[in-house]
Amino acid sequence: xxxxxxxxxxxxxxxxxxALRGLSxxxxxxxxxxxxxxxGSGKSTLLQHLNGILPEKILGDGxxxxxxxAIGTQNLEAIRRQVGLxxxxxxxxxxxxxxxxxxAFGPQQLGLSTAQVTARVQTALAxxxxxxxxHRSTHHLSHGEKRRVCxxxxxxxxxxxLVLDEPTSDLDPRGRREFKAVLRRLPATKLIATxxxxxxxxxxxxxxxLDQGRLxxxxxxxxxxxxxxxxxxxxxxRPHILHHLHPHDHHS
Numbered sequence: 001x002x003x004x005x006x007x008x009x010x011x012x013x014x015x016x017x018x019a020l021r022g023l024s025x026x027x028x029x030x031x032x033x034x035x036x037x038x039x040g041s042g043k044s045t046l047l048q049h050l051n052g053i054l055p056e057k058i059l060g061d062g063x064x065x066x067x068x069x070a071i072g073t074q075n076l077e078a079i080r081r082q083v084g085l086x087x088x089x090x091x092x093x094x095x096x097x098x099x100x101x102x103x104a105f106g107p108q109q110l111g112l113s114t115a116q117v118t119a120r121v122q123t124a125l126a127x128x129x130x131x132x133x134x135h136r137s138t139h140h141l142s143h144g145e146k147r148r149v150c151x152x153x154x155x156x157x158x159x160x161x162l163v164l165d166e167p168t169s170d171l172d173p174r175g176r177r178e179f180k181a182v183l184r185r186l187p188a189t190k191l192i193a194t195x196x197x198x199x200x201x202x203x204x205x206x207x208x209x210l211d212q213g214r215l216x217x218x219x220x221x222x223x224x225x226x227x228x229x230x231x232x233x234x235x236x237x238r239p240h241i242l243h244h245l246h247p248h249d250h251h252s
Contacts, residue, residue: 002026003161003189004050005065011045011054011213019045021213027189029160034200034221035193037210038235043193044088046210047163050191051083052076067160081110084154084188088165090146099125099141099149100134106157124152128182144175148182155186162188168196197225197239209234 004027011020020042027033035043048054049064052071064071066082087093096102100121107120125131128148133141138149147167154162167183168176176196183190183203194200200207200221207221211234217224222242224230231238 001029001068002065003029003031003067004191005068006046006049007063007065009046009049009063011049019213020049023210023213023215025208025215025218027161027191029189030187031206032183032190032192032204034204034207035191035210036195036197036200036207036224036236037216040212041210041234042213043210044165045213047085047165047191047193050161050163051080051085053085081157082159083161083163084157084159086147086150086154086162086164086167088169090143090150093150093153094138094146097137097139098134099130099136099138099152102138102149103152103156106153110157120156120158121152124156127155127186128152129178142175144171144178147171147175147179151182160189162186162190164190164192164194166194166196167192168194168199197236198241201225201239201241209236211235 006026007024009020009023010018012018023046035046037043045054050066066079069075069079071079094102096105103121103124104117107117112120121134125133128151130145130148130152133145138146141149168179171179180199180202192199192204204221206219207224208215209217209224216234217230225239226242228238
């Protein structure tokens, strides 16, 4: 059974703009897939369909399935527990005064006991390398630490699928390195929308390229990103890391 199944997904904004034009793909359990494409390609819109933020009216037509379940009004809560969405801007996601309260918020909504919530918070903070940050103010964290607290809050709900929107944007080199190391250790199925092509190469064996709401390519990340013509045609560029991976390419 697929972790994510998208079938002919279409979406248009209120102004009539087509954001998604019949996307179809599947992601197997445990896969880590990069979602690439220029601004306006539909990446964020797609991510927001995966846990029912969009569309406002759920059609129940089976266009989006998570672990075999079609997203519909009946099971929206259950689906949202399965899909952990980490937003692009951590300040959109953090709203409790301390790290511990923020990470505990999700598990508390699941009706767990105080002891279970505490255990989930400890485990999630350990997973993101922030053990000992429980009583820190969320406002006084670095951007990279805020990102990791957001991820911990999602992990504390133990979702089967992790969906991340531009997880390394605005991070300094150290913050990027730390966040990538955290992601690499997580066993969940991951779909990562990113402009950080180095991250895609390092973490995601498979990549999907979107442009103007259409699926342009789906294949091995290294092969797609090494295709200079494909990259240029869709507002992307071959990442430097590939020049190191394939030194013999320079002679071609």
